[in-house]
Amino acid sequence: MAENKIxxxxxxxxxxxxxxxxxxxxxxxKSGDVGIMHGHQPMVTVLDYGVMRIQSEGEEDKTxxxxxxxxxxxxxxxxxxxxxAEWADEIDLERAEQARKRAEERLSKKTADLDVLRxxxxxxxxxxxxxxxx
Amino acid sequence: MAxxxxxxxxxxxxxxxxxxxxxxxxxxxxxxxxxxxxxxxTQPFFKHTRRAIGNIVKGNGVTTxxxxxxxxxxxxxxxxxxxxxxxxxxxxxxxxxxxxxxxGSKDTAYxxxxxxxxxYLKHRNKELAFCFRGISEKPRYDDARLIGEKVLKMYxxxxxxxxxxxxxxxxxxxxxxxxxxxxxxxxxxxxxxxxKEKDLTLTIYEPGEEEVLDYIIPKYLNTVLYGAMVExxxxxxxxxxTAMDSATENASEMIDDLNLLYNRVRQGAITQxxxxxxxxxxxLE
Numbered sequence: 362m363a364e365n366k367i368x369x370x371x372x373x374x375x376x377x378x379x380x381x382x383x384x385x386x387x388x389x390x391k392s393g394d395v396g397i398m399h400g401h402q403p404m405v406t407v408l409d410y411g412v413m414r415i416q417s418e419g420e421e422d423k424t425x426x427x428x429x430x431x432x433x434x435x436x437x438x439x440x441x442x443x444x445x446a447e448w449a450d451e452i453d454l455e456r457a458e459q460a461r462k463r464a465e466e467r468l469s470k471k472t473a474d475l476d477v478l479r480x481x482x483x484x485x486x487x488x489x490x491x492x493x494x495x
Numbered sequence: 496m497a498x499x500x501x502x503x504x505x506x507x508x509x510x511x512x513x514x515x516x517x518x519x520x521x522x523x524x525x526x527x528x529x530x531x532x533x534x535x536x537t538q539p540f541f542k543h544t545r546r547a548i549g550n551i552v553k554g555n556g557v558t559t560x561x562x563x564x565x566x567x568x569x570x571x572x573x574x575x576x577x578x579x580x581x582x583x584x585x586x587x588x589x590x591x592x593x594x595x596x597x598x599g600s601k602d603t604a605y606x607x608x609x610x611x612x613x614x615y616l617k618h619r620n621k622e623l624a625f626c627f628r629g630i631s632e633k634p635r636y637d638d639a640r641l642i643g644e645k646v647l648k649m650y651x652x653x654x655x656x657x658x659x660x661x662x663x664x665x666x667x668x669x670x671x672x673x674x675x676x677x678x679x680x681x682x683x684x685x686x687x688x689x690x691k692e693k694d695l696t697l698t699i700y701e702p703g704e705e706e707v708l709d710y711i712i713p714k715y716l717n718t719v720l721y722g723a724m725v726e727x728x729x730x731x732x733x734x735x736x737t738a739m740d741s742a743t744e745n746a747s748e749m750i751d752d753l754n755l756l757y758n759r760v761r762q763g764a765i766t767q768x769x770x771x772x773x774x775x776x777x778x779l780e
Contacts, residue, residue: 372540374636374721375533390701405551406701407710431711433547435698440543442714444636 367399368438369415371425373446378425379415386439387414388432397439404434408443410485412493424449426489447490454494461487499764502757506750513746519582520739526632527668527732534665534729541722544715548681550698551708560705561651562712563681571603572624572646572655574678576662576723577612578631578731584738586663586671586731587611593673594661595619604655606646608724624649632728639721647713650679662723663730669737671730678716 369386371379387396389411408430415423430443464484468477552563575594577587591612594605604624607613609631616623625645630638649655658679664672700707 370543372543374537374540374718376536377539392701403698404701405547405698405707405711407707431547431707431714433543433550435550440547442540442543442547444640444714 365399366417367397367401369441370439371413371427371441371443371446373443378446378448379423383415383417385416387416388427388441389413390432397434401434403436405431406434407431408441410482410489412489413441413446424493426452426486426493428486428489449493452490452494454491457487457490457494461491497756497760499757499760502753502760506753506757509746509749509753513743513750516739516742516746520736520743523732523736523739527729527736530725530729530732531665531668534725537718537722537725541718544711544718548708548711548715551700551704551711552681560708560712562679562708565680566656568656569602570655571598571601572606572649572658573598573603573675574606574642574646574658574660574720575608575612575616576631576660576727577607577609577615578727579610579628580632581611582738583731583735586734587615590661590663590673590727591615593675594659597659597661597675606642608642624655631724631731634721634724634728636717636721639724640717643713643717643720646678647716660719660723663727665726665729665733668733671733676719678719681712681715 366382366384367386369379369381369383370377385396385398387394388406389409390406391409392406394411395406408427410428411426413425413427415425426447426449427441427443428445430441430446433440433442460483464480464487467480468484573594575591577590581587587609594612594616598605604622605612605616606625606627607616607623608627610626610628613623613626613628625642627638627642646655646658650658657677659675660678661673661675664674666672
């Protein structure tokens with residue numbers, strides 16, 4: 362089965378987060394979740410804020426929160442390039458909850474100097490982190 | 496000839512300067528090893544983003560995108576990455592000169608990162624669009640993104656028609672070179688082909704080619720900017736290290752010379768005293 366694995370690289374500006382093989386990689390793109398396996402057609406896709414799941418037979422699934430970026434699928438496998446990505450065990454649930462509360466407060470107050478986009482993005486990030494932890 | 500006391504004082508002052516330059520050399524070299532590590536870490540991200548754009552541009556022959564198409568140039572923008580502090584040899588001056596060379600006689604607005612660049616250009620009455628400081632030594636990706644967004648906004652609104660970036664290329668610890676690259680519009684020919692374009696003609700773009708480029712090119716700019724900032728930071732430190740190293744060496748040379756002079760003057764004074772005593776006793780006899 363070894364030849365039916367797809368190689369995956371996850372790279373952020375500050376580190377090489379993952380470099381290995383997997384049976385199935387599920388990512389949240391702008392148009393919904395996609396699962397990618399060995400032999401996929403070449404594709405370039407823009408990622409949304411969401412969870413990435415790496416499945417390999419005989420191993421526990423690895424999950425990570427990925428915030429934007431894009432994925433390139435070609436003969437070499439998958440290359441995910443993103444500004445921020447975190448493994449599930451790197452996420453601080455308490456901090457994420459606090460961030461969610463803060464963002465919700467900001468959005469509900471509707472003060473004049475509210476940066477709606479920024480608050481919404483913060484809320485979205487917090488929700489992804491919390492969703493991944495639970 | 497200088498008096499003994501004057502020479503003694505000079506020796507003291509030179510050796511205290513030497514202590515400072517020595518300390519700065521050590522600080523710079525320990526910071527450099529960290530900066531070099533960061534520089535290495537940014538490389539894969541940069542390389543892969545570049546390859547992704549190369550594949551899209553070469554594989555599909557898209558050249559009409561707004562960040563790829565040339566437009567008639569009324570206003571040029573040159574971004575200059577320098578340090579915030581001096582005492583690093585020709586590092587700041589060299590990159591500023593490269594930026595001025597690039598601009599030539601064109602109508603140019605400058606964006607400076609680092610206060611040395613700002614001072615240099617202000618002194619020459621150049622137009623400064625934005626100045627950033629305090630981030631040169633330890634650039635973060637967020638800083639680069641902020642600056643990238645500002646530049647892109649100016650480009651989108653037609654305020655500027657082309658963008659160049661002047662930074663310093665890290666060749667080795669003891670050598671670096673100022674370099675100017677064109678950021679916008681992107682030159683499609685610059686992207687090296689990897690000979691695989693044929694397989695990529697069937698590539699799917701989700702949601703679409705335009706949208707993907709819309710997303711990736713700004714990201715690419717931020718990456719380039721970040722990479723250049725990190726690389727320049729490493730260069731600043733290595734320049735400072737080299738400059739301080741030679742300063743320390745010069746100081747010890749100077750101290751040696753001064754010591755020699757001091758001894759000679761001291762000997763002269765002793766000789767003179769003896770001559771005087773001998774002369775005095777001779778006169779008495």
